[in-house]
Amino acid sequence: MSSIRTLSPPFVLPRARLDDLFERLRARGYRVIGPRVRDGVIVLDTVKSSADLPVGYTDEHAPGRYRLRRRNDDAVFGFVVGPDSFKRTFLVPVQRLFRARRDGDRVRFSPEPVDTSKVALVGARGCDLAAIETQDEILAEGAHADPFYVARREAAFIVAVSCSESRSSCFCTSFGTGPRPTRGFDLSLTELLDGPHRFLVEIGSAEALEIATELGLSTASEQDQGAAAGIALRTSRGMERQLDTQGLREMLLSRLEHPHWQDVGSRCLACTNCTAVCPTCFCVDIVDKSSLDGESHERTRQHDSCFSADYSAVHGHPVRNDVAARYRQWLTHKLATWIDQFGRSGCVGCGRCITWCPAAIDLTREVARLRDDVSLETDP
Amino acid sequence: MPTPKPKPKPKLAVIKLASCDGCQLSLLDCEDELLAVAGALDIAYFPEASSRLLKGPYDVTLVEGSVTTAADRERLAALRRESRLLITIGACATSGGIQALRNFQSYPELARSVYAHPEYLDSLATSSGVAEHIPVDYELRGCPVDKSQLLEVLIAALHGRAPRLPRHSVCLECKRRGVVCVTVAHGTPCLGPVTQTGCGALCPRFSRGCFGCFGPSDTPRVQALAPVLASVGATDTDVARLYGTFNVGAPAFGDEHRVRLPVVE
Known part of the structure; x- marks a missing residue:
């Protein structure tokens, strides 16, 4: 599950042999989930071979805007993250918890079996790995481990990908989570497009080393290793968006009554998209459903959001009717009180909440405006 | 020991005001569950489905359609008195429906532009939802309503609990x-x-x-x-x-x- 970065020197995998890796994963019983194009977006879904991947595609990101474009090369991973994250794989959007049936004077409970089917996640980026690590701490470790999450997580094999380009929503360098995966993967790929199309393969687990051995991969040259390092450096340097994390928790918690919350509240749709695409947001709602005859019953849980009114309903009425209060709750939890609760920030810098907010609300900009009082008056 | 008399099934009424009937059809559209619904409830008044029309009071009344005439209004007041639970179904019954577009125009002019003899019309100047006229227990949204929400509201009514009708986006x-x-x-x-x-x-x-x-x-x-x-x-x-x-x-x-x-x- 978790892993350290190098169990061996890196290998090199020719592009033409990428399908051999897929074949090896399938031979080991893994269903492969990875990026693929659907409805004009790169989503995460089952992929059978490299032909299913978004080969030759790239993505344009801006606050509230996403477009798929063709590249002028055949890069396999020449894009960043779409709206989906691997949260969908581990903390599934709708999960049945148990079923119950009346049996005379008694009620019989049937617990829902956990899903232990093996899944290989292909294309997890540095920010994705950090998000998985963040959710692991909440849902897999500690006193309140969730059996459904743990089962899926333990059955996962992670093939990470180093980002060779960033997009305008990206700010992983602000949290040190990317662009190059450093931990939390079984196997990590860096796509090398100079010269023969190939991947630098880094090994993070014993199983990944077995696979590399089965594939008979040759050891990467120093040039290939240097090229991969150069790509990571270039991607880091090209990242324009920044979130100043210096004293961020204290800054936010000292501005709880700041007028800027009302400003962002006036633009916020309270539509829940930011929380739904966030790879670390983990809130769920519990739903009970009974049959018409009242003899059977089932309980499910489903992704929920602090932006809906009923999320904060206590004794039947929401306590956060004001949208500004909901945005403040989300942002201060994500960036400040998450640290009090879990010892780290809840943000990994993936930028999904920026791209997928229909109202183009940009948390890095909101934080900057809260931090810098002076700009509040002059900023349009 | 004499066998206890079976509890009478709760009586269901389905009422229509100004509407296209699509929401009541959603009930008939509950194909897989329709027999179970008919088994659990006594369908006492549902002209769309049966010519057997029983008088109230009813345990559950589903109201489709908007209020567009004075007669509708009077009928609702009586219906409320004889219904234990009154649930509106669909956009017409909750907010007045597409016919509420008339609320944004001059009613006499509109009537003249559509009817050769508007003097025969006897309707209100506005189309409105049921809750503007009588207290309503639950509202089902949609044009038409969602089948599973309709079942949920009936199941909840049968078991005396509040239905789960999420309000988020x-x-x-x-x-x-x-x-x-x-x-x-x-x-x-x-x-x-x-x-x-x-x-x-x-x-x-x-x-x-x-x-x-x-x-x-x-x-x-x-x-x-x-x-x-x-x-x-x-x-x-x-x-x-x-x-x-x-x-x-x-x-x-x-x-x-x-x-x-x-x-x-």
């Missing part, structure tokens, strides 16, 4: 289902952010923008959505039309419809 349902955002990814105007869930994100699932048939969500930020709709090319007229449909009678949608209507000189 359609967006959350899209994201749970992995449906691509048509506004962000395709530049399609969509009312999903301000519309109540319940439809299963039906339109966005087919890459169509939501047209708001479930009416305003718990927090309908129509003013915050205005610049979003404009940014994907929707003109004021487009926006007026978007809001000017089945839930134009709901204040949040109706106000925005009115504001965006082109001014006629």
Whole structure:
């Protein structure tokens, strides 16, 4: 599950042999989930071979805007993250918890079996790995481990990908989570497009080393290793968006009554998209459903959001009717009180909440405006 | 020992006011569950389905359609008295339906433009939802209502609990289902952010923008959505039309419809 970065020197995998890796994963019983194009977006879904991947595609990101474009090369991973994250794989959007049936004077409970089917996640980026690590701490470790999450997580094999380009929503360098995966993967790929199309393969687990051995991969040259390092450096340097994390928790918690919350509240749709695409947001709602005859019953849980009114309903009425209060709750939890609760920030810098907010609300900009009082008056 | 007399089944009535019948048909459309519904409830008054019409009182009354005549209003008052639970079904019954577009125009002029002899008409100047006239226990949104929500409300009524009718946006349902955002990814105007869930994100699932048939969500930020709709090319007229449909009678949608209507000189 978790892993350290190098169990061996890196290998090199020719592009033409990428399908051999897929074949090896399938031979080991893994269903492969990875990026693929659907409805004009790169989503995460089952992929059978490299032909299913978004080969030759790239993505344009801006606050509230996403477009798929063709590249002028055949890069396999020449894009960043779409709206989906691997949260969908581990903390599934709708999960049945148990079923119950009346049996005379008694009620019989049937617990829902956990899903232990093996899944290989292909294309997890540095920010994705950090998000998985963040959710692991909440849902897999500690006193309140969730059996459904743990089962899926333990059955996962992670093939990470180093980002060779960033997009305008990206700010992983602000949290040190990317662009190059450093931990939390079984196997990590860096796509090398100079010269023969190939991947630098880094090994993070014993199983990944077995696979590399089965594939008979040759050891990467120093040039290939240097090229991969150069790509990571270039991607880091090209990242324009920044979130100043210096004293961020204290800054936010000292501005709880700041007028800027009302400003962002006036633009916020309270539509829940930011929380739904966030790879670390983990809130769920519990739903009970009974049959018409009242003899059977089932309980499910489903992704929920602090932006809906009923999320904060206590004794039947929401306590956060004001949208500004909901945005403040989300942002201060994500960036400040998450640290009090879990010892780290809840943000990994993936930028999904920026791209997928229909109202183009940009948390890095909101934080900057809260931090810098002076700009509040002059900023349009 | 004598066998105890079986408990009588709760009596169900389905009433129609000004509407197209589509919502009541959703009940008949519960094909797999229809026999179970008929087994659990005594369908006492449902002219669309049966010519056997029993008098009230009823345990559960489903009301479809909007209030458009004085007669409707009187009928509702009587219906409320003889119904233990009164549940409105569909956009017409909750907000006045598409026919509430008349609320935004001069009623006498409208009547003259449609009917050769408007003097024979005996209707109200406005079309309104049932809850504006009598207290309503629960409201089912949609044009038409969602079958599973209809079953949920009947199941809840049978077991004496509150139905689960979430009020959040359609967006959350899209994201749970992995449906691509048509506004962000395709530049399609969509009312999903301000519309109540319940439809299963039906339109966005087919890459169509939501047209708001479930009416305003718990927090309908129509003013915050205005610049979003404009940014994907929707003109004021487009926006007026978007809001000017089945839930134009709901204040949040109706106000925005009115504001965006082109001014006629």
